[in-house]
Every structure is written in structure tokens, then in C-alpha cells.
Amino acid sequence: MSTSTETTGTRAPRAATAGRRKAAGGGPRRVRRLSRRDKIVLAVMVGVPTLIQLLLIWIPTLLSIFLSFMRWNGLSLADIKAAGLANYAYVFNDSPAFWPAVQHNILWLLFLAVVATPLGLLLAVLLDQQIRGSKIYQSVFFIPVMLSLALIGIIWQLFYQRDHGLLNFLLGTAGTPQAVDWFGDSSVNIWAAMVAATWRHAGYVMILYLAGLKGVDPSLKEAAALDGANATQTFFRIVFPAMAPINIVIVVITIIESLRAFDVVWVINKGTNGLELISALVITYLVGEGQSIGIGSAFAVILLVISLVPITIYLSRVFGKEKKP
Template sequence: MALTFPRRAGRRRFTRRDLVVLGVLLGIPVLLDITVVWGPALASIGLSFTAWDGIGDIHWVGGDNYGNLVDNYPPFWPAVRNNVLWLLFLGLIATPFGLFLAVLIDRGIRFSRFYQSVFYMPVVLSLAVVGFIAQLVLGTDQGALNTLLGNRDDPVDWLGDSRLNIWMMMIAASWRHVGYVMILYLAGLKSVDPALKEAAAIDGAGERQTFFRVVLPTLRPVNVIVGVITVIEALRAFDIVYAVNKGRNGLELLSVLITDNIIGEAGRIGFGSAIAVVLLVVSLGSIVTFLVQELRGARET
């Protein structure tokens, strides 16, 4: 009896309708990405070498904008310092605290659903709203914190004192960031195979060793996402400080300087574009470095 085998299917050819659908589904997102993201980015790079007020002629000035930015623009270095502080605070304090909360909730402590809802609630708020809430809590005029501390007659100027306000704003921003990180890590912890923990316990590993040597390495994809989000959140911070005092008097950030020069009364689009390029380079450099380190670690494991 002869055996018959099914004929191997040939390569499927796309019809004209298939090509149109693929073109629409792929072309529209790519076009939007180029128009909304990369188009303005490339335009900013080009304008950063020019002097333009948005109305008159564009004049080529080469690297003068960058030289003036470093040497003759006093708010620049305080803004760089504040952005670095913002990044370190979110990365070294807020993010680990969000991971800590995720671990506690994952262990099934009492009222875990309640805690999860409470800590996640700030995530649905914009940073501008968080800034307004910070004004209610930290303000000198019947602010909640001064009232609790009994400083109504001689209140501490949490938002006006340049030595304090940047720290208060970072704490307020962390209130929102912690909830976001907690949800991401909680989802990652739910996907960890319980057999890995059981195997570690059989080998004599304690809870701390199991977490750092077994659980945390399996969360590497979540670590990448959280790291990128942390860098982006730190470097694009704008609305919370702008809502408090328009990003002045100790709250200078690079994003605020960009807005003041491009949209503000100065109308120095070329100079503001140079600040935007600096922020773009720092952002891409931080994210690429972090991703390379994470991918290298994933290959070694």
C-alpha cells in the first residue's frame, strides 16, 4: 500500500487588499512616530545651531548656543544638578520602595487589596495635580504640614526656601512614582514560578537569599521597564514644579528652561532647542547605557 503525503503548501501571496491593510496598520503608526517624535527631534537639533525668534529670519550661529548655555546662562547648571538629584532620588529611593511594597503585598498581608488601591491611586493623577496637592500640604498659609508640626505662627516655607523646595517636590513626585513601580513589580512577582522558590528553600536558602538570588534575577524584564520609566520620569519632570512656582527659585529643571526660552517671552527658539538637545542626549545616553547593561547581564545568566 503506497503512502501518500500531503503536498507542501506553497508560499502564500498577499493580495492587493492584504497589502493595503498592512500598509495602513504599519504605515500610520510609523508616520505618526516620525511626525510627532523624530521630526521635532531632528528639527530641534537643526535649530540648536541657529538664532531664531520664531518670526524673523533664521541665522546660522554654529555652536554659539551651546557655548552660551555652558558659560553665560546661570540657570543651566542648577537645572542640571536638580535633574540629576531627581534621577538619583527616584532611582535609589522611590523605585526600591515601590519594589518593597510590591513584595509585601505579594506575600498576602492583611488588607493587601486595600493597600494596593491606596498606593496606586496617585498614579491616575497628573503631576500638575500632585503639585497643587503639594501646595495645600506644604504651603505657609494654613498648610497641613505646618499645622501638624505646630508652626502656624512661624511656618516653614517648604516651597519658597530654595534649600528645601527641590526635596519636597521630589518627595511629592515619588508619591506617584512609587505606586506605578509597585504595580509593575507586583505583576512581575505574580509571574515567578513558585517551583523556583521551593527549590531554593530545599537547598537551604533563606528568604533574603531566595529573593536576591532567585526572584530578582527572574524580574530582569521588569527591571528594564522600570529603569527606563524612572529615567524618563526624572528627565521629563516639568508640570509639578511649574505648578508650584513656574520652576524658579530652586526648582529649575531643564524642561522648564526649554519652555521659558521657546514659549516664554524670550522667544529664543534656537537657544531653547540647544537645551532640548542636551536633554535628549542625556536621556538617550542614560537609557541606552541601562539597556546595554541589562542585556549584557541577561546574556551572562
């Protein structure tokens, strides 16, 4: 009798548990088939972005690669003729602006890496100290990031004007023969353009590093303080290494920004007179005075190949970490 009672008492909780699981949806579920409306919504959500990617990125990229081996003036499809590697030979051997443009792009990269990126990091560290009005400062420094580089070029033209610019006014040379033509003088205009680009790039780096600083475990800082490390030692030995993923992203962004720099120099003088950049040469040959679709496409393909190097390194590191157990 006691055994029967125990068995009944054991089954009762099991039955109750099974009932609760069933009520909670723990039992076998039916796979819901997609309705026709669901399929249409999914097709639109996947198809529209894919179509945009094809029209604006992949098709133009493939056409650029194809046209870089052709000779074409851009007027009639009947005038397209095979050129082989002639366009690339012209770029590397005969183009008077290519190697100066390469030098300027390297200089642009070094300036962003040595000046703009550390400046953004400094702003992030200062604003991470919970100072009064930090949100306002963040907004002020981030505003240039929301502006296009073309608009930034126009704004800095007002700052750099020879006769009425703010900089020459502050130097006391505005309207005098001693006034510096910051954008017209080929010996200084590249530096003036890079300062304008830094104004935008530093704000972008600041936001990324602020996000990275918020993600650092506070216990690491506390442990460093208990070990007797000061604020500088804690940052460079604990905090900065802990932001390794952010550092990689910023390195890639800095390289890409230096390669895609175009708007500022094009607004200033269409990328001439000391402001030659590879991106500006692409447009110069595609739609400018020296129009040659094949040569312009060759410049674009060279820029694409150079840009793929940091992107490939970044993606290989990211996916390599995901594969590790």
C-alpha cells in the same frame, strides 16, 4: 501471496495517513495574495502610526537639532540666522541656571533611586504576600501613576500650602509666622517636589516589581528554604537576582523619569527659585520670558543626548542577549 498481502497491508496505513494529513491541511498550501482591501488596511495600520511618529517625534527632534545652531526669536522665518556653536557656548558658559539645573537633576535621580524605587520594591514585596485586600491596595498605590504630573503638582500644592496646607496644619504651624512655605522656600522646595514625584514613581515601580515577582519560579524559593535560608536571604540571594531583566528596566525608567521631570516644578513656580531643571529651562527659553528658540533648542538637544545614554545601554543589553545562542 503473503508478500503481496504484507505489501497491501503496509500501503493501506500509509494511504490512510496521507489522507488524514491532506484532510488536516498538511499538504501543499497555496499562498493567498493580498486583496486590494487587505493592502489598504495594512497601509493604514502601518502608515498612520508612522505618520504620527514623524509629526510628533522625529520632525520636531530634527528641527530642534537644526534650530540649536540658529539664532531666532520665533516670530518670522526671515529672522533665522546661523549661530554656529554660540547657543551651546551660552548654555555651558553663560547661562546662570544650567549648572544648578544639572545638580537638581542629579539630586532628583538620586532621590528616586534611593527613596522612591526601594519604596516601590517594598510595596511590591508586601503585596505579593497574598495579604487580605491586596488588590485594593494595589489599586490605591497605582492611582497616582494614572494621574499627570501636572495634576500631582496641584494636589501637593494643597498639601504644602503655607497658611491652609495639610502639612502645616498637622505640624500646628498653619496660619502662624512659623509656618513653612514648602514650595516658596528655595532651601526646601526641591525636597518637597521630589516627595511629590516619589508618590507617583513608587506606584509605577511597585507594579513592575509585582510582575517580576509573579514570574519567579516558586521552586527556587522552596529550594532555598530547604537549604535553611530565611526570607531575607531568599529574597536578596535568589529572588532579586532572578528579576535582573526587571531591574534593568526600572533603572532605565528611573533615569528617564529624573530627566523628564517637568510638570511638578512648572506648576509650582515655572522651574525657578530653587527648582531649576533642564526640562524646565527648555520651555523657559522656547516660550517663556527669556524667549530664544536657538538656546531653548540647545537645551533640548543636550537633554536628548543625556537621555539617549541609558536607552542605548538598555537596548544594547537586550539585543545582545537575543544574539547569544
